[in-house]
Amino acid sequence: MLFDVDETLVHTGGAGARSWNAAFEKIYGQPADIGKHTSAGETDPQVARETFRGVLGREPVGDELDPLYAQYLLAMSTDIWNSAEYRMLPGADRVLQRLVDAGVILGIVSGAMEGAARTKLMPANLNRFFLFGAYGSDSPDRGELTRIAIHKAAHLHVDLAPQDVFVVGDTPLDIAAAHAAEAVSVGVATGRFNRGELEAAGASHVLDSLEDPFPGV
Numbered sequence: 001m002l003f004d005v006d007e008t009l010v011h012t013g014g015a016g017a018r019s020w021n022a023a024f025e026k027i028y029g030q031p032a033d034i035g036k037h038t039s040a041g042e043t044d045p046q047v048a049r050e051t052f053r054g055v056l057g058r059e060p061v062g063d064e065l066d067p068l069y070a071q072y073l074l075a076m077s078t079d080i081w082n083s084a085e086y087r088m089l090p091g092a093d094r095v096l097q098r099l100v101d102a103g104v105i106l107g108i109v110s111g112a113m114e115g116a117a118r119t120k121l122m123p124a125n126l127n128r129f130f131l132f133g134a135y136g137s138d139s140p141d142r143g144e145l146t147r148i149a150i151h152k153a154a155h156l157h158v159d160l161a162p163q164d165v166f167v168v169g170d171t172p173l174d175i176a177a178a179h180a181a182e183a184v185s186v187g188v189a190t191g192r193f194n195r196g197e198l199e200a201a202g203a204s205h206v207l208d209s210l211e212d213p214f215p216g217v
Contacts, residue, residue, distance in 0.1 A: 001099060001104050001105070001106055001107070001165065001166045001167075001168065002106075002107045002108070002109040002133075002146065002149050002150075002153075002165060002166070002167045002168065002183070003096075003106065003107075003108060003109065003130075003168045003169075004108075004109060004110055004111075004167075004168060004169035004170060004171075004174050005108060005110040005112060005117050005120050005121060006110070006112070006120065006170075006191075007089070007170040007171075007190055007191030007192070008089070008168060008169050008170045008174075008188055008190065008191070008210075009088065009089060009092045009121065009124070009126055009210075010086070010087065010088050010089060010092070010120055010121060010123075010124050010126070011085065011086065011087050011089060012080060012083055012086055012120055013083035013084060013085030013086045013087070014083065014085065015076060015079045015080045015083045015086065015120070016034075016076070016112070016116070016120075017033070017034050017035060018075070018079050019072050019073075019075035019076040019079050019116075020032055020034045020047065020048075020051060020068075020072055021033065021034075022071065022072075022075035022079070023067075023068045023069075023071035023072040023075060024051070024055060024068065026071045026075075027067050027068055027071060028055070028056065030055055030056070031055075032051050032054075032055045034047055034051050036054060042111060042173070043111035043112075043136035043139075043140045043141070043142060043145070044069070044072075044111060044112050044113045044116065044136035044137070045065070045136055045137075045140035046111075046136075046140050048060075048065050048068055048069065048072075049065065052064075052065065052068070069113060072113075072116065073113065073115045073116055073119070076115075076116050076119050076120070077119055080119055080120060080122065080123060081123060083123075086123055087124075088124035088126070089190050089209065089210060090190075090209050090210060090211050091209055091210035091211035091212075092124070092126065092210050093124070093125075093126065094210075094211075095210045095211075095214055096126065096129040097129070098214070099129075099214070100129055105131060105153060105156055105157055106129050106130050106131060107130055107131060107132045107133050107134070107149050107152065107153055108121075108130050108132075108133030108134070108135070108149075109133065109134055109135075109145060109146050109149045109167060109169075109177070110133065110134075110135050110136065111135070111136045111142055111145070111173075112135060112136055113135055113136050113137040114133065114135040114137045114138075115137075117133065117135050117136075131156065132149070132152045132153065132156070133149060133152075134146065134148040134149035134152060142173055142174070142176070142177035142180075143176065143177045143180030143181060144180075145177075146167060146177040146178060146180065146181040146183065147162075147180070147181045150162050150165050150181055150183065153165065162181055162182040162183050163182060163183070163184065165181075165183040165184065166183065166184045166185075166186050166215065166216060167181070167183045167184065167185055167186065168186040168188060169185075169186075169187065169188070170187065170188050170189070170190055170191030170192075170193060170198075171191060171192070171193055172193060172197065172198065172200075172201035174187070175187055175198065175201040175202055175203045176201065176202075178204075179202060184204045184205070184215075184216075185202065185203045185204045185205070186203065186204065186205045186206075186207065186214075186215060187199070187201065187203035187205070187206040187207070188206075188207045188208075188209065188210060189206065189207065189208050189209070190208075190209050190210070195208060
């Protein structure tokens with residue numbers, strides 16, 4: 001079973017946006033509001049490229065995004081511990097514990113860079129539940145990184161088919177990624193999108209929160 005991070009397991013209280021802003025300030029001396037240039041569910045490489053284009057008015061060249069990625073992660077490592085509105089979302093730790101107790105292998109599937117995704121889970125102590133993951137640092141395309149996560153899971157679970165994998169996320173992009181990977185999509189309405197919007201996106205199952213009864217368990 002694969003879980004998204006932001007607004008599915010935790011709410012970071014804006015740590016990601018502040019960290020991107022800090023990175024742009026550090027490298028280019030200009031503020032950057034990712035909310036003006038990107039939408040929920042995009043991968044970190046997409047966020048970086050689109051924000052770069054919006055702030056600097058041109059496309060990044062060569063390895064120009066690399067220093068931004070590094071400064072973003074460094075800023076995140078501090079900001080996440082000082083984020084006043086950070087919280088674990090209701091039921092997250094309990095459902096993960098139930099799944100582990102039931103013998104389910106858990107992985108992360110997040111558009112964030114691996115370091116950023118793992119950092120976001122640290123204050124809630126949720127990393128302990130996840131054996132593996134696929135991230136925005138594996139691919140800027142959510143469908144592709146979901147397929148990568150399923151491929152990794154197949155090394156741990158013999159004869160695993162994509163149709164046996166549940167992908168849990170809070171945005172229509174998470175649902176689309178699950179479909180692209182031929183997995184079962186589970187929408188959770190704890191982010192910007194409500195139950196109706198996740199159903200309209202084609203989610204196989206929709207939960208109001210992770211406190212709801214979980215499909216397949």
